[in-house]
Amino acid sequence: MKAARLSRFGKPAEVIELADLDEPGTPGEGEVLLEVIACPINPADVLMLEGRYGAAPPKLPLIPGAEGIGRITQTGAGVKHVKPGDLVLVPGPGTWRERLTAPGKSVWALKSKADLHQLAMLRVNPATAYLMLHDYVPAEAGNWVIQNAANSGVGHCLIRLAKQAGVKTINVVRRESLVAPLEAYGADVVLVDGPDLDVRARAATGGAPLPLAIDAVGGSAAQRLARCVDEKGVVVNYGLLSGEPCMVDGRDTVFRDVTLRGFWLRRWFSETQPAEIGKLYAKLAALVEDGTLKIEVEKVYPLAQIKDAVVHAAREARAGKILLEMTGR
């Protein structure tokens, strides 16, 4: 069985390799065997290859990949809730391979006719956007939310999910050419990042509540968002795109009681009951199926071209995600 394997950390294309591994074998009691169809390459995967993901680097060797879409091919004893042929979200980490066994309780049948490439990206970005929008500040109609890296997969999902909740979005990007496409996608306001971001954001809201900022960048970009939110506002940091620690000025934390929080989807999985997890994904899958949620794809690579795929995924100014296609369509 083919898999992408990482034996040391470093430059993505230098450290990722295509490996021939033993087949996963027959699923044991409570397990399922599944065939992986497609997986995205997310920024977190690139961080993983570089050894910068998580509070401490994981043990090597490992198979990267946090998510994907797959199909059950066999179930072990005691597994009743899924059957061969069922479409499932592939539980990570370790999805960049053709086949794997997983605990039965980590999968559920996805009753969806949506595009398989969109479903391959359902587990991480849509859920991240949904939870950040709803779990820190009540998503009240008429409020505003500001986010940076707004052209990302998470950013696209947040635009559409906020619109659904009646919350307006200010979308911060690093290049002017993204303004028109993001407005066409449903963004209320698109601003190119800069030192006067707070002045332009306030002008855009006309004084309406702006209690929440969503930060994927860190460094001084986090500070510029902190300056935009209302008194007692919350900045939720969920990404490390600049590689710099989040800055928040004492003028915002001390005098305006602005709070910096962190979001990690993996923690949410570990703290949430399976029934609640299944409920959220059923809701998000329906939004993918009706077209509300759509993440652009720039290119799909076969697993055999893993080196080219990771180089492409780490590039700036992409027009969409990079996907890996395995087998089993």
Ligand SMILES: NC(=O)c1ccc[n+]([C@@H]2O[C@H](COP(=O)([O-])OP(=O)(O)OC[C@H]3O[C@@H](n4cnc5c(N)ncnc54)[C@H](OP(=O)(O)O)[C@@H]3O)[C@@H](O)[C@H]2O)c1
């Ligand atoms: N905490 C969690 O649980 C969690 C879950 C999901 C995602 N994430 C994080 O969310 C972020 C977005 O992920 P994604 O999969 O949605 O990304 P994506 O679709 O692959 O897009 C990456 C985006 O990041 C922007 N970007 C990259 N470096 C930047 C920088 N230094 N300053 C400003 N913008 C920058 C790119 O802008 P250009 O178009 O200008 O290149 C692009 O819009 C990543 O940091 C990822 O690790 C975290």
